[in-house]
Structures are given as structure tokens and as C-alpha cells.
Amino acid sequence: MRAMVLHAYGEALRPEERALPQPGAGEIRVRVEACAVCRTDLHVVDGELPPGKLPVIPGHEIVGIVEALGDGVAAPMVGTRVGIPWLGHTCGVCPYCAGHRENLCDDPLFTGYTRDGGFATHVVADAAYCFPLDGFDDPVAAAPLMCAGLIGWRTLKMAGDAQRIGIYGFGAAAHLIAQVCRWQGREVYAFTRAGDRQAQQLALSLGAHWAGASEDAPPAKLDAALIFAPVGALVPVALRALAKGGRVVCGGIHMSDIPQFPYSILWEERQVVSVANLTREDAREFLTLAPQAGIRATTTTYRLERANEALADLRAGRFQGAAVLVP
Secondary structure, eight states: EEEEEESSTTTTOOOEEEEOOOOTTEEEEEEEEEEOOHHHHHHHHTOOOOOOSBOOOOOOEEEEEEEOOOOOOOOSOOTTTEEEEEEEESSSOOOHTTTTTTOSSSEEEEEEBBBSSSBBBBEEEGGGGGGEEETOOOOHHGGGTTTTHHHHHHHHHHHTTSSSEESSOSSHHHHHHHHHHHTOOOOEEESSSSSHHHHHHHHHHHHHHHHTTOOOOOOSSSEEHHHHHHHEEHHHHHHHHHHEEEEEEOOOOOOOOOOOGGGGGTTTEEEEEOOOSHHHHHHHHHHHHHHHTTOOOOOEEEGGHHHHHHHHHHHHHHHSSEEEEEE
């Protein structure tokens, strides 16, 4: 198989030819059709997360066809299309798993970080953490749903029944979850980098009520703010935009330090919370909802061998929506 492999944090991925991986007990081998490029992949490659597996094949927004089953696997069947997300395995016995909070498992595995991922032609995954994609006929369009969509959905869920939703950082997750908000009848206020007219126009085309720069004050106080940009300085900015009792939800796995801010902007029962990973229930909910809501991903495709270019373009914000690698 072909793969793009990370050997040292901060270095470019290297193309490699490897033997075809064989699934172990409880695992499946999947022929990758598409793998979206997530900001978390940047955090992995740049060494901004705690050390994981090295060398490692990044990529955790995977769509592909099941090719082989390991011992004990009855489903999904060979030939079916599946999605493989960030959460690759949990222990099932720690207090978090026992309490239906597997996203906080004490001994998890993460696709493309602590086990090999989808920047390759083939990948082996735990069958219990893969999702059938019956009816998702376009693998490129489906790939961003596996993380940008799933984490966006969990982030929105933590906003509760908020009606006016501010979204800071209008990238892959934001452009998907804005469509969910529109379908649910909520108002979206999109915040982008200063001068990023393309992102603002995309937000408006997807039904946003308003779009402007992150530093701008929205025309109405927000009930909740979802922060997808990994910029800690946006937390106090978002707090200042909240109505009383509002909530800021930080949707990323990594964020720069949050600067000091006055208690007055947190007072009146405003809250700041974070999202960690996802649960399989989140995935089942979102993958049922996505077709109903008519969610469409805006994508830019790259050949697998151009993975380093895709990562650089993501870092620089040179495309709208999501980048997707195609073997």
C-alpha cells in the first residue's frame, strides 16, 4: 500500500510503500476512497499535542470500502462503505466508559494519532468504531463529516437550545454545522479572519444571518458562541458578545493560551466549556441527521501524494470548507 508517514514532529510527511496491513481480531481492513484533512492533523504533525505513536500515518476523516474482516467480525460486511472517525477504540471499563462518556476514556486510541490513519490507500480499524455509510454515495463529500461534522455536532449540542449562535473560525466544522443550524431554524452569526470576504460570503450563502470579522461586534447579543479556531484570544472576545446566561463552547482539541480577562464579562452566569473527542452516539445522531438536513460539504481535493501541500494550504487558509485527500 501507499502512505504518507510522519516520522518526527514538525517535519514533512514522507511517501512510503508498505505491505498491505492485515486486520486482527475485531478489526477490518478498509480501502480508502477519501480522507479529509483536519486541523487536528496539523496539531499532530506540528507536535502541539502530547506525544503519540511515531512513525504514524495521520488522517481520521476516512471513507472507504471494507476489504477484509478480522476474527470475530460479522459486520460491516466486505464490500460496504464505512466511515472511520478520530475515536478509534476505548477501554470499555473505566468510569467514563461505564458512565456513557467514552469520549473521556482513560485508555483510548485515536485514528491518525495513536494508531495509523487514512493518509494512505488502506487502513485497519476497530470494527466497533466504524460507521456504515449506506446512502452516502460521494466519498469525498462524506469524508469531512467524520470529524468536522461530528465534532461540530457535539459542539452545537453543548450550546443547548440557544437561538442566536456565533461561530468563530469559519472552516470545515463551521460550514457544516451552520447548515444544521439553518435547518433547525437558528440564527447563525459567522466570524472570520479580518478581510476574509470569501469565508464571509460562504457563510452567507449557507444561510448565516450575519458575517463579519472576529473582532466585530455582532448586531445582536449571542445566546452561544462556538469557537473552532485554535485561538485562545477569541474566548474573551466571544464572552463580550454573549447575552446574559450565554455559553462559549471551545470545539478544538488544541488552543493557544486564553489571555487574562475581567470577571465582569463572565459574570451574569456566562459559561466557558470545552468539547473533547466524540462518542459513537454522536456519530449515529449526526449521520442520521445529515441527509435530512441536506448538508453539503464544500471541498478541495488533493492526490494522496500532495498531503503536505494540503496541510500547508489548511494552515494558511487558502481554501474554503475542507481539504480531502484521494488515493
